[in-house]
Amino acid sequence: MSLDQSDVERIAYxxxxxxxxxxxxxxxxxxxxxxxxxxxxxxxxxxxxxxxxHPLDGEQRLRVDEVSEMNQREQLQSVAPxxxxxxxxxxxxxx
Amino acid sequence: MHTKSLTELAADLxxxxxxxxxxxxxxxxRIAALDSQYNSFITTTPEIxxxxxxxxxxxxxxxxxxxxxxLPIAHKDLFCTEGVRTSCGSKMxxxxxxxxxxxxxxxxxxxxAVMLGKTNMDEFAMGSSNESSFYGASRNPWDxxxxxxxxxxxxxxxxAARLTPAATGSDTGGSIRQPAALCGITGIKPTYGRxxxxxxxxxxxxxxxxxxxxxxxxxxxLMLNVMAGFDKMDSTSSQRDVEDYSAKLNDSIxxxxxxxxxxxxxxxxxxxxxxxxxxGIKELEKLGATVKEISLPRTRMSIPAYYIIAPAEASSNxxxxxxxxxxxxxxxxxxxxxxxxxxxxxxxxxxxKRRIMVGTYALCAGYYDAYYNKAQQIRRLIQxxxxxxxxxxxxxxxxxxxxxxxxxxxxxxxxxxxxxEDIFTLSLNLAGLPGMSVPCGTVEGLPVGMxxxxxxxxxxxxxxxxxxxxxVTDWHKQTxxxx
Numbered sequence: 001m002s003l004d005q006s007d008v009e010r011i012a013y014x015x016x017x018x019x020x021x022x023x024x025x026x027x028x029x030x031x032x033x034x035x036x037x038x039x040x041x042x043x044x045x046x047x048x049x050x051x052x053x054h055p056l057d058g059e060q061r062l063r064v065d066e067v068s069e070m071n072q073r074e075q076l077q078s079v080a081p082x083x084x085x086x087x088x089x090x091x092x093x094x095x
Numbered sequence: 096m097h098t099k100s101l102t103e104l105a106a107d108l109x110x111x112x113x114x115x116x117x118x119x120x121x122x123x124x125r126i127a128a129l130d131s132q133y134n135s136f137i138t139t140t141p142e143i144x145x146x147x148x149x150x151x152x153x154x155x156x157x158x159x160x161x162x163x164x165x166l167p168i169a170h171k172d173l174f175c176t177e178g179v180r181t182s183c184g185s186k187m188x189x190x191x192x193x194x195x196x197x198x199x200x201x202x203x204x205x206x207x208a209v210m211l212g213k214t215n216m217d218e219f220a221m222g223s224s225n226e227s228s229f230y231g232a233s234r235n236p237w238d239x240x241x242x243x244x245x246x247x248x249x250x251x252x253x254x255a256a257r258l259t260p261a262a263t264g265s266d267t268g269g270s271i272r273q274p275a276a277l278c279g280i281t282g283i284k285p286t287y288g289r290x291x292x293x294x295x296x297x298x299x300x301x302x303x304x305x306x307x308x309x310x311x312x313x314x315x316x317l318m319l320n321v322m323a324g325f326d327k328m329d330s331t332s333s334q335r336d337v338e339d340y341s342a343k344l345n346d347s348i349x350x351x352x353x354x355x356x357x358x359x360x361x362x363x364x365x366x367x368x369x370x371x372x373x374x375g376i377k378e379l380e381k382l383g384a385t386v387k388e389i390s391l392p393r394t395r396m397s398i399p400a401y402y403i404i405a406p407a408e409a410s411s412n413x414x415x416x417x418x419x420x421x422x423x424x425x426x427x428x429x430x431x432x433x434x435x436x437x438x439x440x441x442x443x444x445x446x447x448k449r450r451i452m453v454g455t456y457a458l459c460a461g462y463y464d465a466y467y468n469k470a471q472q473i474r475r476l477i478q479x480x481x482x483x484x485x486x487x488x489x490x491x492x493x494x495x496x497x498x499x500x501x502x503x504x505x506x507x508x509x510x511x512x513x514x515x516e517d518i519f520t521l522s523l524n525l526a527g528l529p530g531m532s533v534p535c536g537t538v539e540g541l542p543v544g545m546x547x548x549x550x551x552x553x554x555x556x557x558x559x560x561x562x563x564x565x566x567v568t569d570w571h572k573q574t575x576x577x578x
Binding site for chain 2: 003007008011012014015016017018019027030035037038039040041042044046049050051054055056058060061063072075076077078081082088090091093
């Protein structure tokens with residue numbers, strides 16, 4: 001499967017990555033060659049094979065629903081780029 | 096002193112031949128004097144190291160020392176270290192001082208280890224050469240024009256140059272074993288779930304596994320005894336009991352059944368590496384092992400399956416880097432979309448962007464079945480191949496890499512040719528099996544490794560076989576010229 005410029009722009013949008021116009025041909029070429037590599041999978045018959053998501057087919061462990069963690073907001077927000085009164089600041093979303 | 100193994104240093108500390116403070120200062124001095132040649136550390140932590148060394152010496156004087164008390168360690172820079180930069184080799188986390196410790200880091204602290212610093216790595220552990228690091232490539236101490244491998248290349252280079260006796264690594268598709276092979280050291284990727292992933296920056300969560308990198312199997316056992324074990328903070332951590340990995344090192348391997356996959360000793364493999372691996376097999380036969388050819392027919396398919404599953408999981412994991420809560424944030428974002436897209440454009444390097452985009456594409460509505468689901472089905476088939484093999488043999492053996500270390504810049508314009516270097520290592524991560532790389536010779540002055548693959552939770556056996564091999568060979572003791 002090979003991609004064109006508009007595919008690359010759409011994927012970049014979905015991935016929330018800004019890319020420069022001049023880099024699009026390089027991305028198109030690299031991604032197409034990677035997809036060509038992964039297309040080798042289609043040669044294998046996997047009819048009826050159960051997908052393997054966890055190597056040991058582990059199941060999600062559950063815990064008792066009770067408070068186990070202390071509030072560490074200050075410590076965890078100390079590395080945030082912008083905060084105010086315990087909230088993360090982002091550009092205005094609603095006018 | 097710097098050429099001694101972790102095990103020898105532990106004995107020296109125990110006998111009082113050296114103090115942890117003296118040992119730590121010696122390694123810090125070596126790093127300061129020599130690491131400009133190798134670029135194996137992103138951050139050094141001399142103040143922390145000396146404080147921990149002092150505490151270790153005091154603990155020993157008070158009769159409270161354990162096996163690891165006072166021994167130095169370097170952590171791959173994807174293990175979170177409280178108050179110390181945890182960059183993951185990325186501009187995105189260049190300003191990130193973790194507010195907490197990874198479980199692995201906390202365990203080493205609790206065992207009395209001394210942290211020398213944080214080692215260089217491919218950005219977000221995505222790479223096989225260390226060249227994708229924001230801090231520049233680490234260099235192979237055997238030939239500084241060559242790559243140390245990746246992604247734990249800084250850890251491997253630092254151990255090979257004897258700048259630390261031991262380092263942690265992580266392995267998603269070969270990132271402990273491949274750099275260990277290329278730098279002539281010993282490394283083990285445990286069974287998926289054996290070592291906690293908590294606080295280890297995520298790349299592909301169903302494949303990631305931390306592990307030890309050191310001079311020998313005996314040293315790796317010492318480290319794994321500290322690292323392994325259940326952690327409630329990691330939802331896929333195994334609750335199985337942990338063995339004493341040092342206990343069986345000296346067991347005889349007579350009668351051990353070894354399988355050599357014919358797909359590994361193939362045309363993809365440098366014939367000189369094949370010779371070295373064959374010589375290694377002969378040594379194990381002399382120790383009483385029996386060897387037979389086996390088949391892992393889906394080996395080649397591990398490459399496409401991995402390069403869908405890993406990027407798909409990465410695209411999801413790395414969505415957290417959005418400039419809001421921590422890490423890099425672009426200047427003056429005009430709106431939320433601009434904040435996200437520009438922060439990510441500026442913060443991520445080329446290989447990380449490529450993998451995020453491949454993963455995003457593979458998970459798109461309409462392509463999910465053709466890519467992600469198909470890859471997970473192939474993953475099941477690869478696991479079945481291994482399980483069938485383990486009905487006939489106790490251990491699988493082959494090369495770790497198809498070639499010795501390549502030149503810096505040789506492959507970084509062609510992602511697909513770089514991916515092919517992982518052909519012998521990827522399938523273990525897909526199946527979740529433990530594997531290790533052990534030095535078994537050199538080709539034109541460059542070290543090569545043989546890979547031992549075990550059944551689930553068979554780390555003690557891998558370490559036993561590797562240790563027995565290292566009793567009759569000295570490849571693991573060889574160092575680059577001038578070290």
